[in-house]
Amino acid sequence: MVLALRGSEVVDQPHVDYGGHGGNFLCWNGEIWKHNEHPVHGNDTKHIFPHLCDATSSDAERAHISTHAAVVQAIRSIKGPFAFVFWDEANSHLYFGRDCLGRRSLLCKSDETSLQISSVSDGSEGWFELDANQVYVCELSPRYSEVATSRSNLLGDLPVSVSAYEIFHGESEVSLNKIIPSQTPQEYSVTHQATANLEHQLRKSMKLRVPRKLPDTDKYRPPPGSSAVAVLFSGGLDCTILARLIHEYLPSDQAVDLVNVAFENPRVQSASAHSLATLNNDTHDKPRSAYESCPDRITARSSVTELREICSSRSWNLVEIDVPYSETESHSAEVKSLIKPHNTEMDLSIAYALYFASRGFGSVRSSETGELEAYTSPARVLFSGLGADELFGGYGRHATAYSRAGHQGLMEELQLDMSRLGKRNLGRDDRVISHWGREARYPYLDEDFVRFSTRLPIWEKCGFGFAQDERYGQDLEPGKLALRLLARNLGLEKAAREKKRAIQFGARTARMEPGKGRKAKGTDVVE
Numbered sequence: 001m002v003l004a005l006r007g008s009e010v011v012d013q014p015h016v017d018y019g020g021h022g023g024n025f026l027c028w029n030g031e032i033w034k035h036n037e038h039p040v041h042g043n044d045t046k047h048i049f050p051h052l053c054d055a056t057s058s059d060a061e062r063a064h065i066s067t068h069a070a071v072v073q074a075i076r077s078i079k080g081p082f083a084f085v086f087w088d089e090a091n092s093h094l095y096f097g098r099d100c101l102g103r104r105s106l107l108c109k110s111d112e113t114s115l116q117i118s119s120v121s122d123g124s125e126g127w128f129e130l131d132a133n134q135v136y137v138c139e140l141s142p143r144y145s146e147v148a149t150s151r152s153n154l155l156g157d158l159p160v161s162v163s164a165y166e167i168f169h170g171e172s173e174v175s176l177n178k179i180i181p182s183q184t185p186q187e188y189s190v191t192h193q194a195t196a197n198l199e200h201q202l203r204k205s206m207k208l209r210v211p212r213k214l215p216d217t218d219k220y221r222p223p224p225g226s227s228a229v230a231v232l233f234s235g236g237l238d239c240t241i242l243a244r245l246i247h248e249y250l251p252s253d254q255a256v257d258l259v260n261v262a263f264e265n266p267r268v269q270s271a272s273a274h275s276l277a278t279l280n281n282d283t284h285d286k287p288r289s290a291y292e293s294c295p296d297r298i299t300a301r302s303s304v305t306e307l308r309e310i311c312s313s314r315s316w317n318l319v320e321i322d323v324p325y326s327e328t329e330s331h332s333a334e335v336k337s338l339i340k341p342h343n344t345e346m347d348l349s350i351a352y353a354l355y356f357a358s359r360g361f362g363s364v365r366s367s368e369t370g371e372l373e374a375y376t377s378p379a380r381v382l383f384s385g386l387g388a389d390e391l392f393g394g395y396g397r398h399a400t401a402y403s404r405a406g407h408q409g410l411m412e413e414l415q416l417d418m419s420r421l422g423k424r425n426l427g428r429d430d431r432v433i434s435h436w437g438r439e440a441r442y443p444y445l446d447e448d449f450v451r452f453s454t455r456l457p458i459w460e461k462c463g464f465g466f467a468q469d470e471r472y473g474q475d476l477e478p479g480k481l482a483l484r485l486l487a488r489n490l491g492l493e494k495a496a497r498e499k500k501r502a503i504q505f506g507a508r509t510a511r512m513e514p515g516k517g518r519k520a521k522g523t524d525v526v527e
Contacts, residue, residue: 011045014085017053023089024053029119030082030104031439033208033446037079048078052095056088071095072135072165079447085117094138098427100167101445102132105427105434107341120431121340128341132422134164176415176454180407181466189467194460195485201453202486203245205446210249211381227317230257230379232357232440234506235299237480238385238394240307240495241487242443246383247311255315257377258304261357262294264325265508291322296506303495310491319377321362328352328512336526338435342428346522349504349512350425351432358382358433358440380438386426387444390417391453393462394480394500402464410464418454421445456482 014025028045040047055070065073067088075084081103085096096117098106109116109127115138121127130136139161211228229250231243246256269290291297297320304318336343339351360377389395393414401413426442433440443449459466463478476484476496487496504510510522 011043013045015045015049017049023087024049024056025087026052027085028082030084030099031080031441032078032082034079036077039208044080044082048074051077052086056091056093067091067093068137068163068165071137072167075135076167081442083119092140094140095135096130096138097135097167098130098132100133100422100447101450102422102424102426103430103440103442103445105430106130107427119434120338123337123340129427131164132426133167135167136162136164138162176411176418177457178411178415179457180411181457181459190460190463190482190485194456195482195489197452198482199486199489201449202241202443203248205443205449206242206245207249208446209381209383209441209443210246212251226378227255227257228379229381229383230259230319230360230377230438231383232354232385233258233260233300233303233318234296234501234503235260235301235303235495236296236385236498236501236506237483237487237495238388238444239383240303240492240498241483241490242383242385243303243307243316244311244487244490244492245443247307247314250314252313255317257317257319257360257379258300258307259319259321259357259360259362259377259382260297260300261321261323261353261507262291262297263323263328263352263356263508263512264290265510265512266325267511267513268508291320294506294508295501296503299498299501299506303492303498306492306494315367317364317375317377319360319362319364319375320372321356321359323352323356325512328356328509331355335432338431339428342425343525344522345511345524345526346504347425347428348526349509349522351428352509352512353503353507354429354432355435358436358438360436360438382433382438382440384429384440384442385444386429386442387421387450388480388483389500390414390421391444391450391461392480392483393458393464393478394483396500398462399464399479407458407465410462411458414458 014027016025017023026045026049028048030044032040032044032047034040035047035051051074052071055074056067071086071088075097078099081099081101083096083098083104083106085094087094094115096106098104105119106129107118107121107127108130109121109124111126117130229246231239231246233239233243243256243258250256300318304316307314307316335351335355336348338355339347360379362375362377363372364375365371366373393410395417398410398413401409405412429440444453453461461480461482463476463481466478467474476488477499479500484496487493502510
C-alpha cells in the first residue's frame with residue numbers, strides 16, 4: 001500500500017528501473033521538503049531515485065568518490081523525514097536508513113540466513129529499530145566475502161558485510177548554543193525582535209508542509225470541501241500555534257480538523273466517583289462525563305473558541321473522539337503489535353492516544369443545530385507539535401534542572417534532549433499514525449528550524465531566572481517563553497498561558513487498567 005500525498009500520480013513501490021540503470025529499485029517512505037536547499041514539488045520517490053542511481057554509476061567512481069560516499073552524499077542533500085531501502089544492482093549493494101531525526105520508522109531483523117527490513121514488525125521477536133542518522137550498506141557481492149569474515153557485523157550474525165555511515169557527522173546539526181548568562185540575568189530577556197525571528201523561521205517550516213489540497217488521483221477522489229489537513233489538538237500552546245499558522249497558508253474555503261481524543265479511564269472514574277460520594281449531599285453536584293472532564297477536552301474547547309474568534313473566516317472542526325474503555329481493550333492487541341519493539345506502559349499509553357486520534361472517527365457539532373454529528377476526518381496530513389518542548393525547555397524536568405543547578409543544569413538537560421531526539425519514539429509514532437493511512441508532519445522538527453533554535457542563546461528561548469519586561473511576558477510561565485510570546489503576538493492569549501501536560505495525562509490513557517494504581521511506572525513492560 002502506498003500513501004500518496006504529493007504529485008499528480010501514485011508511484012508504485014518498490015520503484016524499479018528496468019532501463020538504463022539495469023534493475024535498481026527503491027522503497028521510499030517520506031517527504032523531501034528540500035533537495036540541495038531547493039524546495040521539491042511533485043513525487044518524492046521519482047525525484048530522488050535517479051540521484052541514487054547516478055551515485056552508484058561508473059560516473060561517480062570516475063569522480064574519485066566511492067559509491068558508498070556518493071550515496072551518503074545524495075541522502076545528505078535531502079531535508080525532510082524519510083526511511084528508504086535502495087538496491088544497487090550493478091554492485092550488489094543494499095542501502096537503507098532513516099533521516100537524521102528518525103521521523104520515519106525502519107525496523108530490522110536478521111539471523112544467519114536472512115535480513116528483514118520493514119516499516120513495521122510482523123509481531124515476532126527479534127525486531128529492533130535502526131538508528132537514525134545512518135545509511136547502512138549490506139555488501140552482497142562475492143568480491144566482498146573476505147572483508148565480511150573479518151568485519152564485525154552491525155546487524156547480528158549475517159554472513160555478509162554490513163557497514164554504517166553517518167548522514168551528519170557528530171552533533172553538528174543539533175549542537176546547542178552553550179553560552180551561560182552573566183551574573184546579572186535581569187539584563188537578558190526574550191525581545192520583540194527575537195520573537196519576530198522565531199515566527200519567521202516557523203512560518204518557513206509551515207509553508208513547506210501545508211498542502212494546498214488533498215491528493216486527487218484515479219485511486220482517491222476527495223469529497224468536495226474536504227479538509228486537507230488536521231492537527232493533533234490538545235488545545236495546548238504548541239498545537240494551537242500550528243493551527244493558527246495553518247490558517248495563513250491554507251485556502252480560505254478549506255476547513256481544518258482539530259482532532260481531540262478523550263478516554264474513559266476506569267481508574268480515574270473510580271477515583272472521581274469516590275470523591276463525589278464524600279461531598280456534602282446539599283451540593284447536588286452532577287458528575288461530568290468521562291470525556292468532558294478530560295483535561296485535553298477542556299483546553300481544546302477553550303483554544304478552538306479563540307481560533308474561531310481570531311480567524312473567523314475559517315471553518316474549524318473540533319473532532320471530538322470519545323473512546324470507551326471497552327473499545328480501548330478491543331484494539332489493545334493491535335496497538336501493542338504496532339509499537340513493537342517498544343513495549344513499556346508509557347509507550348502504550350501514548351500510542352493509544354495517537355492510534356485513536358489518527359483513526360479520525362469522532363463527532364463534530366453542527367453549525368446549524370449545535371448537535372453532535374458523526375464525522376470521519378478525510379485529512380491525510382496530521383500536524384503535530386512534537387519537538388517544541390525539547391527545543392524551548394517546556395518539560396517539567398527543565399524547570400527542575402534549573403532549580404537544582406541553575407542555567408548550567410538547564411543547559412545540560414536541553415543538550416541531553418537534543419542528543420537523543422533521534423533515538424526517542426518518532427519511529428513508534430510513525431507506525432501507529434500511518435496504520436490509518438495518515439502522515440504526521442512536525443514543523444518544529446524541520447532541520448532548518450531545529451538548527452535555528454539550537455543556536456539561540458538560552459535567554460531567547462525560555463525565561464528561567466530572567467527578568468522579562470513587565471509589559472512583555474512577565475506574566476507568562478518561563479518554560480517555552482519564546483513560544484508563549486509568539487502565541488500572544490498571534491492573538492492566542494489563552495493558549496499562551498496553557499501549562500504543559502503530557503498527552504497520556506491530558507487524554508487520560510495513563511494507567512487505565514483497574515488495579516494499576518499510582519505505583520505503576522511508565523517503564524514497566526506491558527504483557
